[in-house]
Amino acid sequence: MSHLLDIRDLEVNFALRTGNITAIDGVSFSLDRGERLGLVGESGAGKSVTGFSIINLISKPGYISKGNIRFEGKEISSYSDEQMRKIRGNRISMIFQDPMMTLNPVFTIGFQMIETLQAHRKISKADAQDIALEKLKKVHIPSPEQRLSQYPHELSGGMRQRIIIAISLLTDPAIIIADEPTTALDVTIQAEIMDLLQELCESDNMALILITHDLGVVSQVTEKIAVMYAGKIIEYGSTDQVVKYPVHPYTEGLIKSIPGTVIKPGCDLVQIPGMMPTLTNIPPGCAFNPRCYLKEAMCTIKTPELKDVGNGVLAACHMK
Amino acid sequence: MNEDNTILSIKNVVKHFDISGGFLDQVRFKNGRFGLEKITVKAVNDVSLFIKKGETLSVVGESGCGKSTLARVVLGLYPPNSGEVYYGGQRIDNLSHQQMLPFRKKMQMIFQDPYASLNPRKTVQQTLEEPLRFHHPEMSNNEINDKIDQVMGQVGVDQAWIKRYPHEFSGGQRQRISIARGLILDPEFIVADEPVSALDVSIQAQILNLMMKAGRERDLTYLFITHDLSVVRHISTRVAVMYLGTLCELAKSEDLFAFPRHPYTKALLSAIPVVGEKRAKQIKLKGEVPTPVKLPTGCVFHARCVYADERCVNEIPALLTQDNGTCVACHAVEENRVIS
Ligand SMILES: Nc1ncnc2c1ncn2[C@@H]1O[C@H](COP(=O)(O)OP(=O)(O)OP(=O)(O)O)[C@@H](O)[C@H]1O
Ligand SMILES: Nc1ncnc2c1ncn2[C@@H]1O[C@H](COP(=O)(O)OP(=O)(O)OP(=O)(O)O)[C@@H](O)[C@H]1O
Ligand code: SF4
Ligand SMILES: [Mg+2]
Ligand SMILES: [Mg+2]
Numbered sequence: 001m002s003h004l005l006d007i008r009d010l011e012v013n014f015a016l017r018t019g020n021i022t023a024i025d026g027v028s029f030s031l032d033r034g035e036r037l038g039l040v041g042e043s044g045a046g047k048s049v050t051g052f053s054i055i056n057l058i059s060k061p062g063y064i065s066k067g068n069i070r071f072e073g074k075e076i077s078s079y080s081d082e083q084m085r086k087i088r089g090n091r092i093s094m095i096f097q098d099p100m101m102t103l104n105p106v107f108t109i110g111f112q113m114i115e116t117l118q119a120h121r122k123i124s125k126a127d128a129q130d131i132a133l134e135k136l137k138k139v140h141i142p143s144p145e146q147r148l149s150q151y152p153h154e155l156s157g158g159m160r161q162r163i164i165i166a167i168s169l170l171t172d173p174a175i176i177i178a179d180e181p182t183t184a185l186d187v188t189i190q191a192e193i194m195d196l197l198q199e200l201c202e203s204d205n206m207a208l209i210l211i212t213h214d215l216g217v218v219s220q221v222t223e224k225i226a227v228m229y230a231g232k233i234i235e236y237g238s239t240d241q242v243v244k245y246p247v248h249p250y251t252e253g254l255i256k257s258i259p260g261t262v263i264k265p266g267c268d269l270v271q272i273p274g275m276m277p278t279l280t281n282i283p284p285g286c287a288f289n290p291r292c293y294l295k296e297a298m299c300t301i302k303t304p305e306l307k308d309v310g311n312g313v314l315a316a317c318h319m320k
Numbered sequence: 321m322n323e324d325n326t327i328l329s330i331k332n333v334v335k336h337f338d339i340s341g342g343f344l345d346q347v348r349f350k351n352g353r354f355g356l357e358k359i360t361v362k363a364v365n366d367v368s369l370f371i372k373k374g375e376t377l378s379v380v381g382e383s384g385c386g387k388s389t390l391a392r393v394v395l396g397l398y399p400p401n402s403g404e405v406y407y408g409g410q411r412i413d414n415l416s417h418q419q420m421l422p423f424r425k426k427m428q429m430i431f432q433d434p435y436a437s438l439n440p441r442k443t444v445q446q447t448l449e450e451p452l453r454f455h456h457p458e459m460s461n462n463e464i465n466d467k468i469d470q471v472m473g474q475v476g477v478d479q480a481w482i483k484r485y486p487h488e489f490s491g492g493q494r495q496r497i498s499i500a501r502g503l504i505l506d507p508e509f510i511v512a513d514e515p516v517s518a519l520d521v522s523i524q525a526q527i528l529n530l531m532m533k534a535g536r537e538r539d540l541t542y543l544f545i546t547h548d549l550s551v552v553r554h555i556s557t558r559v560a561v562m563y564l565g566t567l568c569e570l571a572k573s574e575d576l577f578a579f580p581r582h583p584y585t586k587a588l589l590s591a592i593p594v595v596g597e598k599r600a601k602q603i604k605l606k607g608e609v610p611t612p613v614k615l616p617t618g619c620v621f622h623a624r625c626v627y628a629d630e631r632c633v634n635e636i637p638a639l640l641t642q643d644n645g646t647c648v649a650c651h652a653v654e655e656n657r658v659i660s
Contacts, residue, residue, distance in 0.1 A: 042520035042521070042522060042523075043491075043520050102411060156608050156609075158608070159608070186382040186383055186547070186609075187382075187547070187549070187588065187591045187592060187593075188382065188587060188588060188591045190591070190593075191590075191591035191593070191602045192602075192604070195602070196591070213520060213521070215521075215591065215595045216550075216592070216593030216595045217595055218594045219593065219594070219595050219596050219597060219598070220593050220594075220597070220598060240596075243595060243596045244596050253522060254521060254522060255595060255596075257521050257522050257524070257525035258521050258525075258550065258595055259525075259528070259550040259551050259553065259554035259555075260550045260554060260594070260595075261552055261595050261596070263554075265553055265554050265555075265556075265573065265574070266532070266554070266555070268529045268532070268533075269528055269529055269554070270525065271522065271525040271526045271529055272525070273526075275522070275523060276520075301401040303607055311343055312559040
């Protein structure tokens with residue numbers, strides 16, 4: 001059976017005055033119905049650009065320069081804006097870190113929900129309102145009827161993020177792409193939102209791409225994980241396997257540098273020396289080589305490909 | 321609760337902010353007449369604690385609970401509305417600017433945002449030199465340069481960076497520079513407000529290691545503010561948990577993580593996502609965090625607490641010391657009603 005979403009060899013460039021930079025360099029992965037994938041990596045690794053490019057939300061000077069994106073069997077990477085609007089916010093919804101990127105402060109929640117539905121479907125206002133209510137209940141919003149007539153600023157941050165999730169559910173999407181959906185929220189509220197996302201995926205067989213730098217959150221919510229570094233996926237596999245037995249030296253360092261994973265309180269944390277290169281000076285060979293403890297001559301010459309390293313895990317490392 | 325080696329202590333500190341604005345903003349029409357209404361944010365309410373020499377005391381709690389405000393009161397950046405702050409036994413919250421100077425040298429602050437806390441128009445050299453010239457006018461240029469070299473070496477700041485400006489550095493590099501600035505006057509006591517929250521984990525580990533190393537080598541005392549509980553567990557000697565401007569629990573770090581006592585601490589700890597673990601059952605809280613403008617009566621946590629009863633609604637719980645030394649402010653804990 002074919003995948004719900006299949007991305008092959010995706011490349012995204014930014015045409016800057018100083019020259020072309022490649023932000024996403026040959027990314028491939030697939031997603032099945034109901035599958036939850038975590039996209040992790042440090043700031044600037046290319047997580048958001050990957051997520052945005054799926055629904056062609058990359059704005060100039062960025063553009064998809066190569067690769068294929070197949071969704072429900074159709075090639076969508078070359079879709080016009082017109083065609084893409086039928087998918088974006090409809091079959092594939094997006095949740096951003098800042099709820100105010102989605103919510104308009106001058107309209108009520110009800111108005112915005114009804115409008116979203118009517119943009120994608122021929123539906124009466126009354127029917128749209130019924131669906132809006134149903135979705136608000138689904139995200140466990142207390143007194144949903146009242147919320148319809150409230151404005152975004154009257155709600156707390158956690159409540160707003162729930163509303164956003166309710167809006168993203170309106171059209172019964174096949175995929176939700178959530179970009180750092182809880183980074184701005186407190187841990188107790190983050191935990192509730194994550195439980196909610198997981199519950200919704202399970203009940204509606206919805207797929208989730210969860211973009212985050214928090215490996216704890218990823219462990220809890222996702223089944224698959226893709227670790228990105230400098231525009232590439234460097235490790236991919238089941239979340240349990242990768243988090244417990246990381247193969248790529250970067251993934252290993254990333255996990256060990258988190259307090260509480262392997263190091264006792266008060267002892268020195270494992271640290272990865274140096275930092276991720278900027279896109280304009282990615283070293284030749286493996287982009288991670290200047291920080292890597294396993295590096296050999298080969299690593300500075302040839303770029304490692306993602307390859308099967310057993311247990312269903314793919315890793316891009318010459319030494320594995 | 322004072323002890324001999326106490327370096328800093330605060331007693332019954334209250335800090336409120338008046339946010340009612342100008343005269344016209346305060347005018348309200350109520351019960352058929354006009355009146356003036358003040359709106360105050362009750363950021364810190366009756367907090368007492370002490371910090372012992374050489375320890376790392378962390379303050380945790382959710383956004384807006386008053387952590388940064390408390391840190392600023394401790395450093396004398398905000399005068400408390402009431403209560404006292406003592407440093408090395410001497411009261412410092414009522415000192416003049418001039419009288420405060422020797423304490424400013426001993427107490428330093430490291431901020432969350434290394435972008436905002438460094439002056440963009442100053443080179444690394446100028447940033448590090450300035451506090452030395454101010455507090456040590458007797459130092460020669462050579463002595464100053466030696467001192468800068470020494471501290472830069474300690475925090476892993478490359479000598480070649482000295483002539484560069486903050487925008488030329490990454491977040492992690494900038495945080496090293498702020499730490500160097502924090503250490504340059506050889507302080508005894510450092511208040512670090514979310515010093516690693518803006519950094520990626522791989523860089524966060526570098527900075528935490530650096531701060532722990534500086535702490536050991538210089539026998540520093542830290543007041544560490546953060547909302548990241550895995551960081552807290554890693555670096556703290558003791559932990560203070562705050563909720564809505566109030567201390568709800570104060571305990572040795574290992575005790576707090578092994579046996580949280582206060583219902584809020586229990587809920588908070590159960591919500592931490594742990595790497596490599598599926599979600600354990602989280603203790604759900606009812607309702608939402610109330611605003612610090614209109615504090616709840618009794619225990620500030622009562623509206624969200626599953627153990628709350630009449631007494632909790634009416635009476636503010638005192639911070640009581642338990643058998644193992646943990647301090648908890650909760651009626652239910654006192655009455656042995658909390659299931660562990
Ligand atoms: N509009 C743009 N112009 C130029 N470069 C860009 C633009 N948007 C993104 N980039 C570059 O693309 C790379 C990937 O960025 P992306 O936003 O995907 O990172 P990320 O992994 O989501 O990081 P973060 O965790 O900080 O959100 C970065 O190096 C970034 O500088
Ligand atoms: N200068 C100020 N003027 C008015 N209100 C303030 C001021 N500083 C803080 N507050 C308010 O006091 C309360 C406590 O704020 P504080 O910054 O101490 O919280 P915090 O625990 O540090 O939160 P965070 O984790 O978000 O940094 C908040 O309601 C805040 O809005
Ligand atoms: S005092 Fe009452 S309301 Fe407050 S935490 Fe304890 S049981 Fe809950
Ligand atoms: Mg991003
Ligand atoms: Mg703060």
